Amino acid sequence: MGNSGRSAGRTAAGRFIDFKAMGPFMALVALFVLGALINDAFLSSGNLSNIFTRSAFIGIIAVGATFVITAGGIDLSVGSMAAFISGAMIVVMNTLIATLGAGVETVLLGIAVSVVLGVAAGAINGLVTTRGKIEAFIVTLGTMGIYRSLVTYMADGGTLSLDFAIRDTYRPLYYGDILGIPVPVVVFFAVAVGGYVLLNMTPFGRKCFAIGSNEQVARYSAIHVDRIKTLTYVIQGLCVSIATIIYVPRLGSASSSTGVLWELEAIAAVIIGGTMLKGGYGRIWGTVIGAIMLTTIGNILNLTDVISNYLNGAVQGLIIIVAVLLQRGDWRRKKN
Amino acid sequence: MGNSGRSAGRTAAGRFIDFKAMGPFMALVALFVLGALINDAFLSSGNLSNIFTRSAFIGIIAVGATFVITAGGIDLSVGSMAAFISGAMIVVMNTLIATLGAGVETVLLGIAVSVVLGVAAGAINGLVTTRGKIEAFIVTLGTMGIYRSLVTYMADGGTLSLDFAIRDTYRPLYYGDILGIPVPVVVFFAVAVGGYVLLNMTPFGRKCFAIGSNEQVARYSAIHVDRIKTLTYVIQGLCVSIATIIYVPRLGSASSSTGVLWELEAIAAVIIGGTMLKGGYGRIWGTVIGAIMLTTIGNILNLTDVISNYLNGAVQGLIIIVAVLLQRGDWRRKKN
């Protein structure tokens, strides 16, 4: 039938270009044009590299958040978790220098601690949510307070600073590059590709979609709903840990002000990217673009002084709304 | 049938005592017992009056949030909106003193401005969400930035201060009492009763439930979904305005740090009270208890200094999770 031929054609094309993802992408392009118009320096390779490097933190965390949100959950604790894991890493590495020296082993052990803590923190969020049958919003609001307090406590209210002896060993993980591409960007890309594969090409990802879209149907389809949901929080924790691993070498410190409001930024990146807050539909590439968009907005505001500084927040808010509006408008046209 | 008899009995009892509301209530009682054990002064009338008076701000805002969330939305902008409205009220009243003097008229005009702004801000949130078909999370994240910037701008980065000439006229709205009950408590109670009646006893409230529960069904039942949803945001705006009216005389100022994180507290109060974040089920009394619980936790932390201040957030987080866990545990027992 001509009918099925047509639909086959459409899906074949869909495999190469994800049309739905075009919305956020177009909005990002619009932002870049705006940036270029405002300041020549915007398109300089240094500035672009800054933008992509910076978006790596929120971006990596947001990739994790895409899983949580797709499966119908939410995690407000990521910012605090990042601060806590950074703090713990720094304490561990500073302590290890005495025995292991300021070499690669110490850094690797610090990284291992980070991963363990991330996975554990995620598992706690997941298990309390699923076993306790408490709304994820409440659980992660609680752990948000807990992780932040813990880092404040560890730092005695101040700042935990990475020993200068080890900074040089660890430094390349933020400041280095691979074939000219900054390491954080490479890591971000790898996490995004990994996230994409996991969400879109594996049974696990499919199950996340199913749970977010209808938990009952998922249960009746032999899916261990609680286990999968918990795993999404573990993935979120792991992503926070990865983000932390590249964050710590940047400034070599952690304090109670580390990662404040990252949760909002991460969730915003996810939603700007087209994932639905109610669950059931998630898009990793959208999330990546959402994270880059948020960073770009901040960057553009720093590149101009026509707007009163006091209005930065307003401009940021407006641009977010308009960008999302644009991308929605785009969708609708496509449908008809 | 035995079956229907059983269920009839259940609902008959339910008409007098809302069993589901008992969960949060029991958690609140537990908190009060804890407070009394820690410090004798906890149960002093002065302290109790402080607790209830303070919970009025978040409580009133949370009553509005109950509508928004019940109808399946979310509003992140309430804290910024409160700051913005406070600022605008202060500017207007300070200006009016010159012409109208520091009398009741000036205060009344200030209040009128507050109400108009609250309704308008709510309407903007609602219309952009429904007309623009953008996730409420994004819209209100945007307006959150916008309102906060506006107040920073109005205050030129500093603090807007209510003229001391008018403070005495306005003062009783926070510090006064009616038959021995502090005015904010009276207002809170009135707003809660109004909210309860509106949500549970009018067609409008029922439509909120229906929309939150299933938008499609609501649409098929001749409900103007967009209009009702917009109205929930308007109610939220009105509640923010009422909260602001009793907030301004307390501290007599507004700045960019006014109302920071109130949105999280308000949403937390709503959810602790048993309203579902996904919409379709809301409970005003639960919200009221949730707001009082949050304030009480803060108060209890001030009753003792055995815990390091750095861990305040952790204790707060733990208590919230445990309280909600307790109340859920209570539910389950009831079911079997």
Place this chain on the structure above:
Amino acid sequence: MKNAAKNAAEPVVSGQLRLSARQICKSFGAAQVLFDVPIDLYAGEVHALLGENGAGKSTLVKILSGYHAPDSGEIVLDGSPVSFDSSEDGEARGIILIHQELNLADQLTVEENIFLGREMTRGWFLDKAAMRDEAARLLAGLQCDIDPCTRIRDLPVSDRQMVEIAKALSKQADILILDEPTAVLTGREVDILFDQIRRLRERGVAILYISHKLDEIKAIADRVTVLRDGSHITTQAVAGLEKDDMARLMVGRDIAQMFPDQIADPSAPVVLSVRNLSVPGQVYDAGFDLRRGEVLGFAGIVGAGRTALMEAIIGLRPRSSGAILRDGQPVVIDNLRDAGRCGIAYLTKDRKGSGLLLNMEMRPNLTLLALDRFGRFLLNRKAEDAALEKAIAAFDIRAADRTTKVGDFSGGNQQKLLLAKVMECNPDIVIIDEPTRGIDIGTKSQIYHFIGDLTAQGKSVILLSSEMTEMLGLSDRIIVMAAGRITGILDGEDRTEHQIMRHATGISDNQGVSVHG
């Protein structure tokens, strides 16, 4: 036939022409669903609308009642052309549609749903007492014994359907359209509904009635319009038509034999035994044996506990006692995965609530239950597509487009997809709860033969159905349940409607005894 064709333009009853549609066309995206369809509705007639799954029946009635706008064509109400902007316009003009898929808000109560959007008020406030009384009165009129304060999500599907009917009846329809109202109802409830329909017909209401149950159409309808692939085939008086004629008009060919004629070997080995299984409040002390290659029917009135029993067996409901033996070996089944490992699969009767992901396309729905078979680490898209291809062919699923969301499928095609989904995990034992709900007669016969093929391959089937013909035509043995207990096992000559009803209701006298005892 000629005689019948001549009747087409004329109503059987002498009412007025109320609603008439001309040359209705409708497309979704590039797929045209209706081609120049006409239909006339007269006051005081029951007009049946027949057609295969996906023929466009639901689309047509949604257009008539204002839920969809036609692409072209004209709707004339009481002599003047109308165009509805929304379903509210339609309802304002007295056209009420009961949707094929339930349209109730799960978290609201029966009373709240019935009056949704048109609450009774006293002053500014809801008049809850009046609404409750009115709801109780409406439900009593349908002899439906449910408390108006029950939440919809706590009701079985059949009760939900009765609530929908009560809701529609409360709207004082002039023109009432019912889209497969009886798909989820049992015989007793169908009789009650028909009484109501006859009463409305006497009052001069025009009724358009969609069903795949040809008996019902014979029983209630005056005229019938047949659609095939979106085109109008004929409109005739029912009186002149036999069931076979209607079936032929629908599918465009003869339906040879409805049921497969296999008889299971009564001495085949037992593959599944259930012993002393109880679910608190729902099932008491149930036990049975299932043999290789047999179809074991479970009959009973609504709420008898059949679904509860089956869901307890496969680990979807907690059981308080009971043992399960697979091929004689005790097995532990705590969840559906365990059940799957034992080769048991379950097809739910609630396709919308627990069967299909309505916001997704066909492919993920089809493979969801058997996902592990499509790759442990990476999903094999090719294999999924191949499976979809096969399922579409095997179950004759007709969807305009593979990217269409399953929620936009015609009801029957959803059911077929659900069946395909369950069969995708290739089970040895299939528990099928209401397999032909909303399925057209041609496809029904396909499904029956499909079940026959399964048993011929040595697989076993447990069939839960409220359709008596299906139960009798397919089952080798029939177990009857009442009030959570097994009250009879019917074999051979005992498998009659009379015997089933006797066990299903006769025992209900004992129910009081058992509850107290």
Place this chain on the structure above:
Amino acid sequence: AAQAQEKIKIGVSIPAATHGWAGGLNWHAGEAEKRLEAAYPNLDIIIVTANGATEQANDLEDLVSVQNIDALVVLPFESDPLTVPVQQVKQAGKFVTVVDRGLSLPGIEDVYVAGNNPELGRVSGEYIKGRLDGKGKIVILRGIPTVIDEERVEGFLAEIEGTDIEVLDMKHANWNRDDGFEVMQDFLSRFPQIDAVWAQDDDIALGVIEAVNQADRADEMFIVGGAGMKDIIKRVMDGDALVPIDVLYPPSMIATAMDITALKFVSNGAVEGRYILGATVVTQENASNFYFPDSPF
């Protein structure tokens, strides 16, 4: 309980440790508590922390109504909103010491221990003006938009007024290292020539240092922070050319205030009055006097 009644209770209300300086504040308050309680057994010091003006107003109420304090040491989150709440504490007959941020109405407090924000800005401006010989291009990283930030910036701008020093741009870095890093990165992309950076705060300065190092432009400019964070003091002490000085705004002022307040109850000397702390410039020469490696700040 009877014994507790005889104890002198001093309530200390300060902002929570949400950024570096406030963290130092908390640490010094805690240390002072331990020290004073050990030295004077009849003193009971209760520290409460707040995340905002409203919360701090709540804390003040609680200190009076449930803790029944005799004296209050308060570092207001913001001046205006806390004026009336502190006034109420005073009206309840308590001894009141206000730290750092003066109240909007005169005559409420018994003791005022003040840092000097305009002075911090002025001193910083003076140094930059001198180093640059009155001409050059600078960028400013501001704090969180609040009165403190306004006062510092105004003091700074007033000092450099009339010189040929061009302020290329000012952006808020919110007293946060990450923001400092990112804002500075963008300044570096934007401006090919920057002679000096006024970061106003040591947390911001740390972010700026990393950004400048990353861009490899350290020999082009110098950075002036503020507060007296140990990391920065260390750099000054070590003669880091990028960070030649720091301007003190010591969080230890809370300890000073607590000491003075305690004296009111344990000595018979008069303590009422105003204690204004200067904005001392820390240079390589005197840095060792201000370096406390054990402090978290």
